[in-house]
Structures are given as structure tokens and as C-alpha cells.
Amino acid sequence: MAMVSEFLGQLTLSYGTEVEPTFPTVVPVADFDxxxxxxxxxxxxxxxxxxxxxxxxxxxxxxxxxxxxxxxxxxxxxxxxxxxxxxxxxSGSLEALMLGLMKSATEYDASELKASMKGLGTDEETLIEMVCSRNNEEMVDIKKIYKEMFKKDLEKDIAGDTSGDFAKLLLSLVQTKRDEPSNVIDYEKIDEDARALYEAGVKRKGTDVATWIAIMSQRSVPHLQKVFDRYKSYSPYDMKESISKEVKGDMEKSFLTLVECFQNRQLYFANRLSEAMKSKGAKEKVVTRIMVSRCEIDLMKIRTEFKKQHKRSLYQTIAEHTKGDYQKALLSLCGGDD
Missing domain, CATH: 1.10.220.10 (Annexin)
Structure with a gap:
């Protein structure tokens, strides 16, 4: 009987292979002229x-x-x-938002990535958000459009603007070598990866970052979700706690962003919006970027996660932390109160 249940367990046919549904707040208007x-x-x-x-x-x-x-x-x-x-x-934030809307989601992502690496100093926070939160398909499109828009390879620009393990992690994500989700759950591989993450980090002195990068940039998302569950049977800490103990700075932010996006991408964006609006002098660039880039993809779901997590609606939070025409535009993109 155990054999049969194990066999059936390997035949979970809906194991993450469906096309990700969209939950837009901005949809084509019917009576369009x-x-x-x-x-x-x-x-x-x-x-x-x-x-x-x-x-x-x-x-x-x-x-x-x-x-x-x-x-x-x-x-x-x-x-x-x-x-x-x-x-x-x-002018100002309203101009940035409106001009953002005149680009496709992919063009907008490409131009935001370019802006994060322009001039002196790199905007690592933007780079981390953009590279670690986009899936394979989105990243393939971004690279293509980036090349068309700026006549340069995204990989080359990232390599020129970052260094060390941080560069290695970002480049391995941009190279889109992530496995496609499979219909078969490979329990052995899940266990192997969970153990490898533990042995490369918490179990040893000093972190074998290369192993973490390889697993987190190459395995499919449904596989990694199971790996992080399994990881708890090896480590006294969950994956996020382990990351915070093992690495600091940009590496910590990057790995945490990845894990949060693997577990619930919309909740990650909801939390980013909440932090950006709470910070002194609302980080309007972050708010604009998420609202513009996600309004035709999954902003409705981000709204739901926001309410669940922060006990008040995204709409109310925007109304409280922004003002003027910029506020009106954000509330319109938000598409209603929950």
C-alpha cells in the first residue's frame, strides 16, 4: 500500500505546471475610442x-x-x-508614473534595471527587487527588450556594475537556467537539496555560497517550496532565519527576496509597498515601480495579500501616505478599496 501511495504521490499532475493566472487591476476598457x-x-x-x-x-x-x-x-x-x-x-512623481504607463511591462522593467545601474553608484535595492522577483519567462523577455532598447546585454551591464558573490548570484538568475516545473515530484532530489543547503550553511563554519546560488537559481519554484519545508527537518532554523545568520548586506537581501518570492510573490510585493510607504518621505520610486509594473499582471492579488498581512487595504494606505495628483493616479491604478 505504501508503494502505491508513493507512486500516486509522484503523479501529482498539477504540480506547478499551469500557466500563472493574471489578476490585473487595469483591464482594457470596453467602450474604447x-x-x-x-x-x-x-x-x-x-x-x-x-x-x-x-x-x-x-x-x-x-x-x-x-x-x-x-x-x-x-x-x-x-x-x-x-x-x-x-x-x-x-512633473515629479506623477510624470514618472504616467511615462511608466506608456511602456509595456517588459520595457518598463528593462528601463528600471538600466536606471539602477546608471551613473555613479548602483541602486542595489532596485537591482535585487527586479532580478530576484521576476520569473524565467519575464527575465527572458526583459533581456531581449533590454538589448533592443540599450544595444547592450543586461548580463554585461550587471557584471560591470556589481562584484563578488552578489554579481554571481544576479548573473546566475539573469541567465535563466531555472528548471521548468515538472509533473513528477522527486522526493529524493528535494531531500538532497535541503540537506545540501543545510550543509553549505548552518552546519559549517563559513557559508558555501556557491551551493546556495546554484540551488536557488536553478531549481523550479514548486521544487524549492518543498525543499524549504524539508530543510526544517535538518536545520534548527527555517530558510529565512538561516540566510540572516549566514550572510549579510546585499547577499542577505537577495536570498531573502528569492525565498519570499518563491513562497508568495504577491505577498513580497505587498510588503515592499508597505515598507516604501511607511518610510519617512514615502519611497515614491518603489511605490511607482510596483504599481506600474504589476497593474496588468497581479496587482489585484497583491491587494488581497496586503489586506491580509497589514490588516488595512492598499487603497487606504496609499490615501494616507501619498498626496495630490500622484495619489489620485495610484488610487486609480489600485482599482478600488478592499
């Missing part, structure tokens, strides 16, 4: 003092594909580029 929207935006920009509310109402409630159509119609009617017109009319 790009020419009408283009005229309204042109009028809003020309108005003395700029009618930001109209721009917000239109751009935050249309899908990316629809925004592109509006931009096309705008150029045809106004004989100028809509993005340049928006740049001239808006």
Missing part, C-alpha cells in the same frame, strides 16, 4: 495649468495596448509625440 481619448488628452495638456485629472482618468484606466493606440491617434491628430507632450506638461 482612441481618437476621442487623444483629443481629451490634448485638450487637458493645453489647458492653462494642465488638467491632470483627465490625463489620470484616461491613462490609468486603459490597458497598455489601448494607451499605445491613443498615442498613435494623438500623433496623427496633434502632429506631435504624446510622450514628449506628457513630459512637457507633467
Amino acid at each position: 482612441p481618437a476621442r481619448d487623444a483629443v481629451r488628452i490634448e485638450t487637458a495638456i493645453k489647458t492653462k495649468g494642465v488638467d491632470e485629472q483627465t490625463v489620470i482618468d484616461i491613462l490609468t484606466r486603459r490597458s497598455y495596448k489601448q494607451r499605445r493606440e491613443i498615442a498613435f491617434e494623438y500623433e496623427r491628430l496633434a502632429k506631435k509625440d504624446m510622450i514628449i507632450a506628457l513630459k512637457g506638461a507633467l
